[in-house]
Amino acid sequence: MTEEREFGEAVRAGTPTWLIMAIVLLGALSGISFGLAWSASNQARQAQEVLGTEIRTVKEGFAKDSGALQQRLAKTEEVNTGLQGELSLVTKRLRITQGELKKARQEAAQAREENAKQIAAMDSSIKGELATKASAEEVKAVSSEVTVVRGDLDTTRKDFQMARSELGTLIARNHDEIDQLRRLGEREYIEFSVQGKGKPQKVGNITVELRGTNPKNHQFTLALVVADLRVEKRNRTINEPIFFYTQGARQPLELVINQVSKNKVLGYLSIPKINQTTSGN
Incomplete structure (x- = not known):
């Protein structure tokens, strides 16, 4: 009560009105600034919490993706290792097969060459025997064989002939x-x-x-x-x-x-x- 009285006396004593209003306005501005600062601080804290949550989510997702990727890489390396082993085995077998094929070709060429030599030798031998052993009796025997063959051909030709009628004419069927x-x-x-x-x-x-x-x-x-x-x-x-x-x-x-x-x-x-x-x- 004393202060109010003193303030009133001071006012009555001639304190300027504008000063009083300025003081009141400054107090109001200070309150508003404090409220705004507190609100901004609140929002910043909330944003920081949201950002921290998102960062944790991203880190967890990255950790999961990184783990899956590492598992895939490990599996891929395992498959590659197996393929390299199979490729090495196939390469070794291919080398063996090529060697066998080359050997077989060489043996076949050698066999052909030997057969050709044997055939040439047999041909020369037969020609020599025919040239030295040909005689009139052999020629006669060959002529007899030709006669027999001709007789066989005539018999075969008769066998293939068509049926004959009672008057001896051939009967065609088609x-x-x-x-x-x-x-x-x-x-x-x-x-x-x-x-x-x-x-x-x-x-x-x-x-x-x-x-x-x-x-x-x-x-x-x-x-x-x-x-x-x-x-x-x-x-x-x-x-x-x-x-x-x-x-x-x-x-x-x-x-x-x-x-x-x-x-x-x-x-x-x-x-x-x-x-x-x-x-x-």
Whole structure:
């Protein structure tokens, strides 16, 4: 109370008002500055704590990554060590293989050279023996062997010949064998096919009409018209010759069916050339 009284007396005594206001303003500014400083210090401390936490996190992550990296490096070094050992082993084996290959090539070349020498020696020996031992008896023996071989070839040729009919003609069973008979030049051959029942077809100087087929049993029935004479051949079999004569012919014509299917036959007509010559005369 005394101080307030004194202050009031001092004011009343004539202290300037502006001074009092300046003192109050300075006090206020000092309080604000202290508050700001305390707040800044608080924020700095918090920032330092956050920064420290982040630094610790980074250090821990780096330590983990560094450990994993070291483990990978150790594993890589282990793998490299193993690969180097295998490479060294392969290199050694390759050197051994190359040496063996070189040796084998040398041995093969030597064997070829020795074989060539032996063959040349045998050739010279055989030529010398043939030159010194050739005689009339040996030539005769060779001629006999040639005769035997020719006989064997003739026998083989006969074995490969086609079947013959009761009149001695060769019976072709397909187009290739028909061509073989053509090359013999003894007869003319006309190949034909008849399809459909009751449809007469002209083949050379005769007419052929299909009357029926039995593919299961390879049989057929044909009607032939020769010089206005109609003849029916029933239940004939494939590759079975059908012989008939035309007017003034000395040798018969021969008709052979090679294939039978449903309502279709395939075959050929064989005409002796002597008949054609006689007809021409």
